Amino acid sequence: MSQTVFAPWENPTEKPLIQFKNVTKRFGDFTAIDDLTQDIFAREFFALLGPSGCGKTTMMRMLAGFEAPTQGQIFIAGQDMAKIPPNKRAVNMMFQSYALFPHLSVWENIAFGLKREGKDKDTIAARVEEMLRLTRLSKFAKRKPHQISGGQRQRVALARSLAKAPKLLLLDEPLGALDKKLRQDTQFELMDIQEKTGTTFVIVTHDQEEAMTVASRVAVMDEGQIIQVATPAQIYEAPNSVYVADFIGDVNIISGRAKPNGEKVATQWAEGQPDIIGTTATKFDAGQEIHFAIRPEKVAISTEEPQDAANRVRGRVLDIAYLGNISTYHVELPTGHVIKAQTANTRRLSRRQITWEDPVWLSWTDTAGVLLER
Amino acid sequence: MKRFSWFNATSLTLGFAFLYVPMIILVIYSFNASKLVTVWAGFSTQWYGELIRNEEFLNAAWVTIKVAVMSSTIATVLGTMAAYVLVRAGRFSGRTLFSGMIYAPLVMPEVITGLSLLLLFIGIGLDRGVLTIVLAHTTFSMCYVSVVVSSRLVSFDKSLEEAALDLGCSPFEAFRLVTLPIIAPAVISGWLLAFTLSLDDLVIASFTTGPSATTLPIKIFSAVRLGVSPEINALSTIMIAIVTVGVITASLITKQAAVRQARDERMAERPA
Ligand SMILES: Nc1ncnc2c1ncn2[C@@H]1O[C@H](COP(=O)(O)OP(=O)(O)O)[C@@H](O)[C@H]1O
Ligand SMILES: [Mg+2]
Numbered sequence: 001m002s003q004t005v006f007a008p009w010e011n012p013t014e015k016p017l018i019q020f021k022n023v024t025k026r027f028g029d030f031t032a033i034d035d036l037t038q039d040i041f042a043r044e045f046f047a048l049l050g051p052s053g054c055g056k057t058t059m060m061r062m063l064a065g066f067e068a069p070t071q072g073q074i075f076i077a078g079q080d081m082a083k084i085p086p087n088k089r090a091v092n093m094m095f096q097s098y099a100l101f102p103h104l105s106v107w108e109n110i111a112f113g114l115k116r117e118g119k120d121k122d123t124i125a126a127r128v129e130e131m132l133r134l135t136r137l138s139k140f141a142k143r144k145p146h147q148i149s150g151g152q153r154q155r156v157a158l159a160r161s162l163a164k165a166p167k168l169l170l171l172d173e174p175l176g177a178l179d180k181k182l183r184q185d186t187q188f189e190l191m192d193i194q195e196k197t198g199t200t201f202v203i204v205t206h207d208q209e210e211a212m213t214v215a216s217r218v219a220v221m222d223e224g225q226i227i228q229v230a231t232p233a234q235i236y237e238a239p240n241s242v243y244v245a246d247f248i249g250d251v252n253i254i255s256g257r258a259k260p261n262g263e264k265v266a267t268q269w270a271e272g273q274p275d276i277i278g279t280t281a282t283k284f285d286a287g288q289e290i291h292f293a294i295r296p297e298k299v300a301i302s303t304e305e306p307q308d309a310a311n312r313v314r315g316r317v318l319d320i321a322y323l324g325n326i327s328t329y330h331v332e333l334p335t336g337h338v339i340k341a342q343t344a345n346t347r348r349l350s351r352r353q354i355t356w357e358d359p360v361w362l363s364w365t366d367t368a369g370v371l372l373e374r
Numbered sequence: 375m376k377r378f379s380w381f382n383a384t385s386l387t388l389g390f391a392f393l394y395v396p397m398i399i400l401v402i403y404s405f406n407a408s409k410l411v412t413v414w415a416g417f418s419t420q421w422y423g424e425l426i427r428n429e430e431f432l433n434a435a436w437v438t439i440k441v442a443v444m445s446s447t448i449a450t451v452l453g454t455m456a457a458y459v460l461v462r463a464g465r466f467s468g469r470t471l472f473s474g475m476i477y478a479p480l481v482m483p484e485v486i487t488g489l490s491l492l493l494l495f496i497g498i499g500l501d502r503g504v505l506t507i508v509l510a511h512t513t514f515s516m517c518y519v520s521v522v523v524s525s526r527l528v529s530f531d532k533s534l535e536e537a538a539l540d541l542g543c544s545p546f547e548a549f550r551l552v553t554l555p556i557i558a559p560a561v562i563s564g565w566l567l568a569f570t571l572s573l574d575d576l577v578i579a580s581f582t583t584g585p586s587a588t589t590l591p592i593k594i595f596s597a598v599r600l601g602v603s604p605e606i607n608a609l610s611t612i613m614i615a616i617v618t619v620g621v622i623t624a625s626l627i628t629k630q631a632a633v634r635q636a637r638d639e640r641m642a643e644r645p646a
Contacts, residue, residue: 064536064540065539066536066539085539086536086539086540087539087540087541087542087543087544091540092540092541093537093540095533095536095537097531097533099531099533099534099536099537100537101534101537101538101552101556102534102556103555103556112538112541112551113541113542116541116542116543116547117542146637160537160541161540164541164542
């Protein structure tokens with residue numbers, strides 16, 4: 001790639017657009033957000049990912065001004081937001097329920113925020129037309145929300161929240177209601193719009209694929225805390241915990257005791273089995289609990305014993321999941337562990353050589369997996 | 375199919391007869407040609423004609439309409455505000471007490487409401503007349519408005535208001551531009567209800583009125599003491615008609631709007 005990589009979070013002189021500083025939010029005695037500190041930079045496409053109820057919507061609502069932090073501060077563009085009501089923030093939100101005004105047409109819905117700014121008629125009309133074109137809704141301008149389809153409604157909600165050209169756009173599970181094909185199209189549309197408008201996007205999703213597709217950075221949350229923030233590739237390749245590794249994509253986890261050996265760490269994981277050799281930058285003490293995580297596509301499967309692999313184990317095919325382009329083999333080891341191995345289906349199905357109950361070899365290099373403390 | 379039984383038929387007939395026979399007799403006799411209320415002498419609309427020429431009745435009708443329009447309008451504004459606060463403000467201290475106090479006049483004996491208002495007006499030295507009746511009617515009809523409007527607000531999607539705030543509305547603008555248009559049918563039927571309540575009120579009006587303002591119910595009541603005349607029957611028939619139309623319209627608006635809005639709101643949200 002010739003262009004400079006977009007990574008303001010690595011530049012210590014860059015001023016963040018959003019700062020959460022030790023933010024805690026309690027509802028009664030339930031803690032929804034737990035002492036959270038996080039910077040988000042201008043022009044980022046920041047994804048919040050986590051299971052239902054982990055506090056994603058609450059974070060968005062605090063940014064939009066509908067909830068106030070119980071403790072801590074939120075800054076947007078250097079300004080403390082504590083006393084700023086929602087209507088005075090350069091922030092717009094696309095609601096999880098869309099919240100379109102049922103008594104107004106598509107055109108009037110999109111124009112709503114612009115009219116509040118007191119812009120003149122022509123400016124408003126021009127901006128609404130622009131938004132209608134951008135979201136391909138021009139034909140539906142006169143319709144009421146109940147006269148258009150779910151996908152179109154979702155685009156109206158997007159157009160309405162974009163119309164005021166906010167500094168920050170909050171998207172709460174914007175695509176959850178769409179079917180897969182439309183969702184993928186819209187994801188690319190969103191990225192395109194973000195590029196064109198230069199708006200900072202914070203998107204909530206519980207779909208990890210979606211987060212990986214659109215985001216510049218992904219924050220994986222659990223119970224009101226951010227567990228890891230990193231680029232999609234880093235999150236996938238170098239998760240910092242079993243929780244993150246397990247949440248993003250498919251993974252095999254083998255737990256054992258660490259046996260450090262210079263650059264490498266061996267994991268003792270079962271009696272009578274060779275240690276798993278891996279490399280890591282983290283320091284492990286001898287005998288410390290350790291979790292070896294490896295993605296299924298990094299595990300090779302073969303009928304003959306591989307000669308030069310750093311790690312290899314024998315097993316028996318328990319199940320095969322055929323997914324068209326790839327197949328996932330579930331292989332049971334003599335220890336009872338089940339390891340998933342994935343291969344691309346470059347041959348036709350009928351000529352595949354491994355089948356149920358076959359004894360097979362699994363192998364991987366010493367850099368294929370990650371070693372995790374927790 | 376429901377089974378038909380003599381018991382069902384009889385109780386239904388008795389019940390409805392109990393409710394409507396007096397009124398039906400009144401309506402029929404308003405078209406009586408005879409001056410004698412109890413003797414039928416053929417069909418005629420002459421008493422309606424007499425009514426139009428009767429200054430006193432016309433004055434009373436005018437006062438009644440003025441009072442009804444003013445009191446129902448004020449009651450609608452106050453009742454809607456009260457309903458909004460009760461439904462939206464969440465849990466503030468004294469909320470239960472406040473909502474209880476809003477609804478208490480619904481079950482308060484009218485005589486007591488009337489008497490207490492009379493004492494108040496005397497106490498503050500307010501001359502009794504149209505103004506005092508308007509105030510009194512506002513007092514008791516605003517609880518009805520508030521009941522109607524708050525039952526609509528309970529099912530109102532709060533995120534619509536948040537979206538309005540998010541797009542730059544002040545809380546009042548959000549109410550005026552989003553909430554009010556959507557709950558308008560409930561507000562209108564609340565107004566109609568307050569209007570009809572004011573139209574046919576006798577007890578509170580007679581407590582709070584003065585010599586300058588006589589409403590139709592008061593007029594009818596005092597006229598009847600001198601003997602029932604066919605004119606009174608005609609007048610009562612007109613009032614029955616107005617009240618019936620008002621109440622039916624209010625309930626139709628509420629029902630229709632509820633159906634349509636449930637659909638609109640469902641459709642305006644994301645598909646499930
Ligand atoms: N207004 C509220 N009152 C009480 N509890 C709330 C409120 N809003 C959210 N919560 C709780 O806070 C937690 C986080 O909610 P939310 O942020 O909506 O999660 P999600 O990550 O699914 O969007 C949930 O357990 C939810 O029940
Ligand atoms: Mg949510």
